[in-house]
Amino acid sequence: MLxxxxxxxxxxxxxxxxxxxxxxxxxxxxxxxxxxAAAAAGFATYRAQLHAGQTASATRQPVEARLxxxxxxxxxxxxxxxxxxxxxxxxxxxxxTASVQVWSGERAGSTVTxxxxxxxxxxxxxxxxxxxxxxxWLTAATLATTVPLLCLCAWxxxxxxxxxxxxxxxxxxxxxxxxxxxxRQPS
Numbered sequence: 001m002l003x004x005x006x007x008x009x010x011x012x013x014x015x016x017x018x019x020x021x022x023x024x025x026x027x028x029x030x031x032x033x034x035x036x037a038a039a040a041a042g043f044a045t046y047r048a049q050l051h052a053g054q055t056a057s058a059t060r061q062p063v064e065a066r067l068x069x070x071x072x073x074x075x076x077x078x079x080x081x082x083x084x085x086x087x088x089x090x091x092x093x094x095x096x097t098a099s100v101q102v103w104s105g106e107r108a109g110s111t112v113t114x115x116x117x118x119x120x121x122x123x124x125x126x127x128x129x130x131x132x133x134x135x136x137w138l139t140a141a142t143l144a145t146t147v148p149l150l151c152l153c154a155w156x157x158x159x160x161x162x163x164x165x166x167x168x169x170x171x172x173x174x175x176x177x178x179x180x181x182x183x184r185q186p187s
Contacts, residue, residue: 034151042137052127
């Protein structure tokens with residue numbers, strides 16, 4: 001408390017010094033408070049993705065399909081997902097085909113799981129618990145790094161502006177004081 005009183009009464013402390021102190025305090029508090037906020041946002045994302053996955057699981061069903069032809073090899077030679085045609089029989093006995101993503105090199109007749117909706121159309125698989133957790137962690141990590149970085153950029157930018165202003169004030173004051181010190185006439 002005593003230290004604060006001394007700082008306020010310091011005749012060498014400029015208005016820009018006070019602005020710098022307050023801005024630094026606010027930006028530091030923002031950066032620190034962003035961490036629990038990032039954790040809360042990550043958890044909210046996880047819960048929302050998990051709920052979406054559970055809702056999708058209720059309206060979609062997995063179907064066992066068989067590849068109608070060998071899956072092509074990937075261009076790079078490393079295992080990768082490639083499109084291939086798969087066929088399956090619906091509950092009413094109709095045969096359906098669709099293009100699905102499978103690992104390169106899979107043989108014709110291999111069994112793959114295809115997710116369909118109530119109309120029998122191929123739809124993406126529901127979000128799993130692991131995918132929901134991954135999205136939650138990604139959201140939390142993005143916020144936990146982005147907000148402090150933005151605070152740091154704001155701090156550095158404000159320092160540049162404040163220093164520019166301080167130097168301009170110093171130049172103005174020096175032009176007034178210099179003739180008295182050097183006994184030189186102002187130009």
